[in-house]
Amino acid sequence: MDHRHRPHFVLALEPVEGAVRAARDTVRAALEGWNRRDVHGDLELITSELVTNAIRHANSITLVLYLPDDKTVMVEVWDDNPQGPSAPILDLQAEDGRGLLLVGALSNSWGWRSTAEGKVTWAQAAAP
Structure with missing residues (x-):
């Protein structure tokens, strides 16, 4: 079955701090x-981190959430910045950078x- 016919949700978000909570909710x-x-x-948490980076x-x-099969959940965050995420440099003293x-x-x-239009950052996780 095509994943577009499986349960999915799409939400456009403004790049503001409240978007993270809206995405989690x-x-x-x-x-x-x-x-x-x-x-x-x-x-x-995965969603929060992906949306925070996009903000x-x-x-x-745009947040896209769907179930491609019975055992998997996909979280995608589409944004208009074409630059991909960079590998984090671990700084134990930093307050951020671990997302x-x-x-x-x-x-x-x-x-x-x-x-x-930019990029999609995605994560695949086991369906709870």
Whole structure:
């Protein structure tokens, strides 16, 4: 079955601080609507980190959440900045800069791809 015919959700976000909370709340509500619970909050944290990066570097952001199969959840953050995320430099004294490390630790896989309008940063995780 084509993933576009499976449960999915799309949300346009403004690049403002409140977008992170809106994205987390949307992920929680969508998963609950699909009878799946993010018990440990991993998908909410993954979403928070991807949206936070987009807010810092882009002007246009869209969150896409879908279930490509019965065992997987995909979180995609589309934005208008064509530059891909850079590998984090670990600084134990820094207050930020660990977001993509968290995404990598909590997801099965993650990455990014270019689009005509910018890029998509995505993470794939086990469906709760």
